[in-house]
Amino acid sequence: MKRSTFCLLALSLLTASVNAQSGYHLVKTIHIASPGGWDYPASDPGSNKLFLSHSSQVNIVDKTTGDSVGVITGTTGVHGIAFANAFGKGYTSNGRTNNVTVFDLKTHAMLGQVATGKNPDWIMYDAFSKKIITSDHSAGSLTVIDPATDKVVATIIVPGTLETIASDNAGKLFVNVEDKNEIVAVDIVKNEVIAHWSLGSAEGPTGLAIDTKTKRLFATCDKVMVVMDCTNGKIVAQVPIGDGCDGAAFDPATKTVFASNGEGTMTVVSEVSANEYKVTETVKTKKGARTITIDEKTHRLYLPTADYEPVPADAPKNTRAKMIPGSFQVLVYEK
Template identity: 55%
Template sequence: MKHIVSLTMLAIIAFTSNAQFKVINSFKIASNGGWDYISVQPNSNRVFTSHGNQVNVLDKTTGDSLGFIPGTIGVHGIAFIPALNKGYTSNGRLNNVFVFDLKTLAVLDSIPTGKNPDAIFYDDFSKKLITCNGRSNDLSFIDPVTQKVVATVAVGGKPETAVSNGAGKVFVNIEDKNEIVAIDTKTFKVEGHWSLLPGESPTGLVIDNKTKRLFAACGDNNFLVILDAETGKLVDKLPIGKGCDGASFDPTLKNIYTSNGSDGTITVIHEDSKDKFSVIETIPTKKSARTMDIDVATHKLYLPASDTEPATGNGRPKMIPGTFQILVVGK
């Protein structure tokens, strides 16, 4: 019997067997200001990064500027609904979400939310846009057609990042309670509070919907905590680098990545099976590279960063003006 290997499988084998991940490019952005999330627009050549009071849009291959979205005061995250030709920014200091045209980048409207909307994402199952509101301790569920908040769900603490299981449940990590809250998107009711201990101060959160596993990056004591997304039970915990504020998941390579800003590294954890995980690599990046997003089509990671001055006392290192950049990590 002949064995036939698909071209896709050959590509995956070639990708995983070649050289290790490393920083392969750096895109400079001249403007000043801090940053939070970065988002790769699916099925496009664009990457969007929050920066100061605007969102910069770059060609993900060349780093060329493709424009910017102004006036996003206190911007945290960016989300997309290509079917509506719309994008969205969560503006923490404005307590709202901007709606922008995906083609022209023109701001079309604003939607009031809870206080200090932070992470933002679109849940394709419920057809709702969701913001994690850090100061009002709740989530805003927005109907993108009417552009109105249709539900506000209190979560009992500071929500950091949320993900969907694609089947009617949303999970959000609560940074100051060391737990994940499970929410039914049909009823907008909290269904569970799941402890992440021994993990503390969860930041990045990703999910594998095939194995039904949640991966919470806990920044205070440097663990990736893995929970069963059906029961909330602890599956495993693994060490990661210091200062993590983001996580990504590659469903093809079965890799979980944590961006560790204090160390200037990415920890790579492989999902060997639904109950077995291995730390397989530590990728040097740059101190301050604490958030990231993945382009699942190319397996590349994009991380905002800057050069910094040494911290004084218990303060944070200060950004050196003019050094903001996007690191590209790949093979």
């Protein structure tokens, strides 16, 4: 074999090897041809279903094929979806009607509605307390619902504009307070606030994820991710992220944190140790892909967005691009 041929072959093999390890990349785009905006997606850990908040309804698709498997209606201004699999129920936070819709996880039929504080935003199931909790964005409160009865059992006052909640699965909840640039710790057994922790110079916390093993919270703020010790509120690291982030996700198997940035990127952060973090990738996504969820079984990431019309050259400063009707879609990434 000639030396030049050998070199070309070696270069080709090296390139193939690099491409095979090229990091997180787009593997599928799921198109959903219906109008309206969106907020948080949610991957059901008990099934192969992906639930997508979409204006006044929730679209349900098969995570593998992307095929539609159902729609939940009557969820006006829906923000998020939570799953109480042990009870066979799902819950949606309906921001415009100030309530939660309860539905059957198998049939998707509505089972009822529960009143909450004003504009329920994030919603989650806490496995420790076996409760559904909403962050009432405009009310400064958390609504606690017992899925056994679908009754409100507590309203916890947390003054401020509330965003994402995370649980340590040991009796404590943590909630981002967007307008006060802090994280509030809550005792979910006593249903009371136990601490207010400043995020320092970081502003506008929205997304929040947690590593329950290292006891670290990951708060996505304006262009920065703050890593905080959830036992004492100490800030242990700050990592740069993209602009317009509204979501965070954590993969406990790979010790990786993700920030979905509305500017059209996804920041991938490696947890080297409990106190050391580094950006390993900045993945190109699409404008508007600001929220995110992860399937911890497959490690796939789901980011909803849409296509946008160009902003007119003579439009006033800060004019938002208009969404193209019917262009709602979900970007699927994996490594």
